[in-house]
Each structure stands twice: as structure tokens, then as C-alpha cells.
Amino acid sequence: MHYDRPPMRPVNRTPGNEAPISSATADPIIEFQEVTYSVKGRSAPLISQLSMSVKSGETLVLLGRSGSGKTTLLRLINRMLVPSSGEVVVEGKSTMDWDAIRLRRHIGYVIQEAGLFPHFTVAENIGLVPKLEKWDPARITERTNELLRIVGLDPREFAQRRPAQLSGGQRQRVGVARALGADPSILLMDEPFGALDPVTRAELQREFSELARRLGKTIVFVTHDLREALLLASRIVLLQSGRIVANARPQEFLRIDHPEVKAFTASLQAVPGAPE
């Protein structure tokens, strides 16, 4: 007998209780179907005939050199860009059938340098989407404080500060908190730790990998740093000239025999004498 089962979603994964990342039960929450994206006046498309899916609850890292199309891919998900052909399906619905504003409020977005609104306080930044969604003020404050604690900032100390009064690392934490504002199920991150000094970056990467595990969100994370990819990813997709050249779990990724993969693994051993 067949039963229509409600789609299963891994909720609140905790370290001892890993959700089955690539098992057949996890349904795709984002799907690229033969997507091509090209810009007028450029002969080569930025994305060519690309198909892949992102499963609910996984942390998918898009890895690639500058210009490989990883940011383009990210922006196709929340309809900041529209495919020239093919479809991007989010939660079972083509992005073209989504209302762009609805879709974006439904998806968290974190970018390099955070892009915080300099004229808003930290609390106003984090509470922006809830405010746009007309939550009541008490609930927004509660949510803002909760998120500040989640990203490791004391609300009493930071809620009323302006972005200019924060360090780079703190700004990026606020950026993450803001993206989580209205509790989206999908989080898009475009080199969020790229502009930080190496020590702060390592700190945030470590904390974020913990956080990602705890939140159980679907995360699509763009980076050109293989080390970061290995640390955070449940799956790594390597892009080259708008095409996927590798798609594997981190352990398997390093063993793939492809020149671009080799080029990236070589970058890990770039420093003579450094511990691997």
C-alpha cells in the first residue's frame, strides 16, 4: 500500500543526531533544471545547462574561482537574477512563479562585508524583514535579542549600536543574525567571511559550522576557499566556467581525479612546511 507521506524535513539537527544528509528521504528544496544564464553582449554564458539539486537541511558549498559562476548561481535562487533558459525551482515552485519579494523574504542572504544598513541600529538591521512582514514590535524585539544571542553577541551591549561601532567580525555576526530574521528555511551566503582577517575568519567559520548544525537550515554557501568548504560543507559543488565539474561529499571530493579539483587541493598545500 502507498501512503502520501508529508515531505520529511530534518529538524534541529544536533551533533549526536545527524540527519541523513543524502538519503532518499530528504527532498530537494532547491532544484536547477537545465539552467542557462547569459548576459547580452557576452558570448559565453555565465551558467551553461546546469542541473543540480539542494536537499533540505544540507549545507551545500559552491566552490570555484572568481568568475566561475558561483555568485550567479546563488542569485538565481532568490530571483535576483532570472535564468535565460531552464528553471530554478524553490520549494516545488519555479522562481518565476514566485512573487520575487515573497521569495526573497523567505530566504536569508548574507554577503561579504555584511552590507548592514549604516543608518540602522544593530537591532533595526536584524529586525528588518520581520518589520517588513509587519510582526508586532514586541515580537520583533524578542526575536532580535534571541538572534543576537545565537550569533554570540550580548543584546544589552550590541542591540543599540550602529554598524560603524562594530568590528568586522561583529558586523558579519549581525549579518548572519539579520539573514535569520524571519526564520527562513533557506540561507544563501556569498563569501560571508571573505573580508575578515584570518584569525577572526577561522573563529567565525568554526562557530558557524556549529550554528549551521544546530539550526538545520538549508544553506548554500559560496566560497573560493577549499579549506572553508571542507569545514562547512555536507556537499561540495565545484564550478568552472558555469558548469559543474565535481559534486561530492567533502571526504570524497579530495579524491576526485579532475584537473580543477587538483588545482584546488594544491592550494591547500600552498605554504611550504605548514601543517596540512
Add this chain to the structure above:
Amino acid sequence: MTPWTFMVTHRAEIWSATLDHIALVLIAMSIAIVIAVPLGMVIVQRPALRTFSLGLASVFQTIPSLALFGFLIPIPFIGGIGPRTAIVALVLYALLPILRNTYVGLTSIDPAVLEAAEAMGMTNTQILTRVRLPLALGIILAGIRTATVITIGVATIAAAIGAGGLGTFIFRGVAMVSDAVILAGAIPAALLAILADIFLALIERRLRVQ
């Protein structure tokens, strides 16, 4: 007759000319702001209109003020003798600094901030009213401040076409070859410009986001 004694004996007349002067400037500036700020918002999205309107506003600035007043007199409806014509000329002068600063202010915003605003699902109107405008306000105000100071100066020439104001004394003084009379118009006009500059600088400092 020293300038001081002239100013004391004619204080009522100077006071009323000063009020006329302020009225000319306030009316002209209000009109210029109402035209230039929205226009500046529109040309952010329209390159062709941007080139045209910034070019045209620059042309107005290059016309010597006395000539501009003269050109306007024969034009029907807006021309003629009196304050109305003067206000038209003052508006034309004030447009460029406000228009240019509005445009620059709205377009010199950190692209990451605009990207974030779009990605968070703000509509274009919300991005304009809640992000671009508040962030551009300081620069727009700087343009208004420049325009105000220019307008206070140029408004003295409006007396040449019978618009009144502090220029009345300057022209009368030139005709009478009397420094005292000239100064009775020039000193209050200079003070007005300085005060307006300080006042607007204070507001600007409060509004500018670091």
C-alpha cells in the same frame, strides 16, 4: 555719513528689505527643492534624462546672473518686472547644486548595502525611501546649503529688475557713489549667507550617517 549712521537711521527700511530678501530666497529655494530632489531621484534610473537635465542645469549656472534676469523680462507669463521673474531666475540658479547632490547622494551608496536591501525582499519604493534617501540625505542637504548661499548672493541682483530685497541699497549706493549705502545692503546680505550656512551645516551634521 558713515555706514553705521546710515544703517541706524534707515534701520526700518533695511529690516523690511531684509525680510523681502529672505522671502525671495525661501520661495525660490522651496521651488528649487521641489523640482530638483524628485528629478534627482528620477534620473538615477534614466541615463538619457540625467545627461540632459544635469547639462541644462549647468547651462543656467554659466549664464551671468544679471544677463539671466535681463533675458527673463520679455518672456510671457514668467517674465516682466518684479519678484516673480526674480524667483524664476533664482530657481534656475539653485537647481544644479541640489540636482547634482541628490543624484550623487543616491548613487554613491555602498553597493553591498543596496544588494542586501534587494536580497532581503525590499520593494524598489522601500529601498528608495528607507535606504537610499536616508543615506543620501546628508549629501542632498549639502547641495541645498550650497544653493542657499548662492541664492542669497544672487538675490541682491534681483533688485535690478525691481524685485526688491537688499540689492536695492546696493544699486542705490552704486548710483549715489556712496559706500555707506552699498554696505547697508551688502553687510546684511553677507550676514544672511553666513547664518544660513551655519544653520544648514548644523542640520547636515545631524543627518549625515558616518
